Amino acid sequence: MLEKFKRLLAGPLVPPFMGKGPYLWLLSLNFLFWKYLGGLPSPFEAAMLALSLLVFLPLYFATFWLYDRRVVLLIAGMFCLGAAWAPYNFGAGTFIIFGCAACAAFEKSRHGYLMLALVLAAALGFAGATGLPRGFIVSIMAVGVPVGIASIMDGRLRRFNMQLLRKQEEVEHMARIAERERISRDLHDLLGHTLSLIAIKAELAGRLLERDTAATAREIKDIETTARHALAEVRSAVSGYRQTGFVQELAQARAALAAADVQLEADVQSFAMPATAENVLALALREAVTNILRHASATRCQVSVRQEGGQIVCHISDDGRAPVDREALARGNGLRGMRERVAAAGGRLTLNAGSGLSLELYLPMGAVA
Structure with missing residues (x-):
C-alpha cells in the first residue's frame, strides 16, 4: 500500500x-x-x-x-x-x-x-x-x-x-498484422514469379547473344518491360489496391512458361466471376507457375476453370518432378499464402503430388470483393 x-x-x-x-x-x-x-x-x-x-x-x-x-x-x-x-x-x-x-x-x-x-x-x-x-x-x-x-x-x-x-x-492491432501479412503474401507472389521470369529470359538472351542479336534485343526489351510492370504491381500491392484479372494472368503465365519451353494447355469456361474469386485464382495461378519454373522441370502445364453448381473449380497440374519433401512444400510461403487467400474467400485448396504437382481450388460463387 x-x-x-x-x-x-x-x-x-x-x-x-x-x-x-x-x-x-x-x-x-x-x-x-x-x-x-x-x-x-x-x-x-x-x-x-x-x-x-x-x-x-x-x-x-x-x-x-x-x-x-x-x-x-x-x-x-x-x-x-x-x-x-x-x-x-x-x-x-x-x-x-x-x-x-x-x-x-x-x-x-x-x-x-x-x-x-x-x-x-x-x-x-x-x-x-x-x-x-x-x-x-x-x-x-x-x-x-x-x-x-x-x-x-x-x-x-x-x-x-x-x-x-x-x-x-x-x-486495430490485428488489422495491422493482417495488412502486413497481405503485403508479405502479395510481394512473395509478385517478386517470386517476376524474378523467375526475368532469370529465364536473361538466360535465354545469353544463349541468343552470339546467334541472333535481334532476338536477344527482344528478350532484353521483355526483361525491361517485365521489371517495370513488376515495380508498378509492387507499388499497388503496398497500397492495397492490386486486383489481378485471371485472363491477364493466364496470358502472362503462357508467356513465362513458353520462355522455359513449357507448353500451357488451358480450358477455361466463360462465366461471370466475382472479383475476389478471380483475384484469388489469378494469384494461385501465378504461384503455381512460379513453382513450375523454379522446381518442376516440366514440359507441360494444364489449367482448367469451370463452374460446378455454386462453386468455381480451378485445376492446375504439371508433368514435372514431384517434390520429395511434400510437408516442406506445404509449409512454404507461397502455398501458405495461397491457402490463406482461399480460406478468406470461403473456399478450400487440395494438393496432390504424383508424377507432377496438382492443385485444385474450390471457391464459392458468392465471394464478394
Missing part, C-alpha cells in the same frame, strides 16, 4: 481521461467550514482540521487508482474521519459522502452497492449510538445515496468504455 502511495505522488493525482472533475468535487469540503462563519476556530481545532484534510486528500486521490478490496481501507479511513468530526462539526458528513462515492472503485457493481449499503448502515448505527442530531443522518442519506449510486453507475460506464477502447485497439 505504501508503494502505491509513493507511485501516486510521483505521477498524476487522477487518471488523465477523467479530466478536471475530481478536483472540482473537492469543493464539497466547504461544508466543513460553515461552522466557522460566525467565528474563527481555535488554534487547536484549526490544526486538527488541517491535519484531517492532509489525511483525507491522499485517501481521496488513491480511490481513483485502487480497486476492489484495496479500496475498503480507503473508505474506512474516510468514514473514520467523518465519525471523529461528527460530534464537533455538522459538515463532517462530507467525509462519509466521499466514502459513498468511492464505492465506484469496485469492479463488480453489486460489490459497490453492497459497500455503499455497509457505509450507510454504519453511519446510521454510529449516529444512533452517539446521539447525533437527526439532521446529520438525514443529510448523509439524502446526499450519500444518490451520490453513491451515481458514482457506481458512472464507474461501470467508464470501465465499459475502457474495455471497448481496448477492444478497438486490439482490432
Whole structure:
C-alpha cells in the first residue's frame, strides 16, 4: 500500500481521461467550514482540521487508482474521519459522502452497492449510538445515496468504455498484422514469379547473344518491360489496391512458361466471376507457375476453370518432378499464402503430388470483393 502511495505522488493525482472533475468535487469540503462563519476556530481545532484534510486528500486521490478490496481501507479511513468530526462539526458528513462515492472503485457493481449499503448502515448505527442530531443522518442519506449510486453507475460506464477502447485497439492491432501479412503474401507472389521470369529470359538472351542479336534485343526489351510492370504491381500491392484479372494472368503465365519451353494447355469456361474469386485464382495461378519454373522441370502445364453448381473449380497440374519433401512444400510461403487467400474467400485448396504437382481450388460463387 505504501508503494502505491509513493507511485501516486510521483505521477498524476487522477487518471488523465477523467479530466478536471475530481478536483472540482473537492469543493464539497466547504461544508466543513460553515461552522466557522460566525467565528474563527481555535488554534487547536484549526490544526486538527488541517491535519484531517492532509489525511483525507491522499485517501481521496488513491480511490481513483485502487480497486476492489484495496479500496475498503480507503473508505474506512474516510468514514473514520467523518465519525471523529461528527460530534464537533455538522459538515463532517462530507467525509462519509466521499466514502459513498468511492464505492465506484469496485469492479463488480453489486460489490459497490453492497459497500455503499455497509457505509450507510454504519453511519446510521454510529449516529444512533452517539446521539447525533437527526439532521446529520438525514443529510448523509439524502446526499450519500444518490451520490453513491451515481458514482457506481458512472464507474461501470467508464470501465465499459475502457474495455471497448481496448477492444478497438486490439482490432486495430490485428488489422495491422493482417495488412502486413497481405503485403508479405502479395510481394512473395509478385517478386517470386517476376524474378523467375526475368532469370529465364536473361538466360535465354545469353544463349541468343552470339546467334541472333535481334532476338536477344527482344528478350532484353521483355526483361525491361517485365521489371517495370513488376515495380508498378509492387507499388499497388503496398497500397492495397492490386486486383489481378485471371485472363491477364493466364496470358502472362503462357508467356513465362513458353520462355522455359513449357507448353500451357488451358480450358477455361466463360462465366461471370466475382472479383475476389478471380483475384484469388489469378494469384494461385501465378504461384503455381512460379513453382513450375523454379522446381518442376516440366514440359507441360494444364489449367482448367469451370463452374460446378455454386462453386468455381480451378485445376492446375504439371508433368514435372514431384517434390520429395511434400510437408516442406506445404509449409512454404507461397502455398501458405495461397491457402490463406482461399480460406478468406470461403473456399478450400487440395494438393496432390504424383508424377507432377496438382492443385485444385474450390471457391464459392458468392465471394464478394
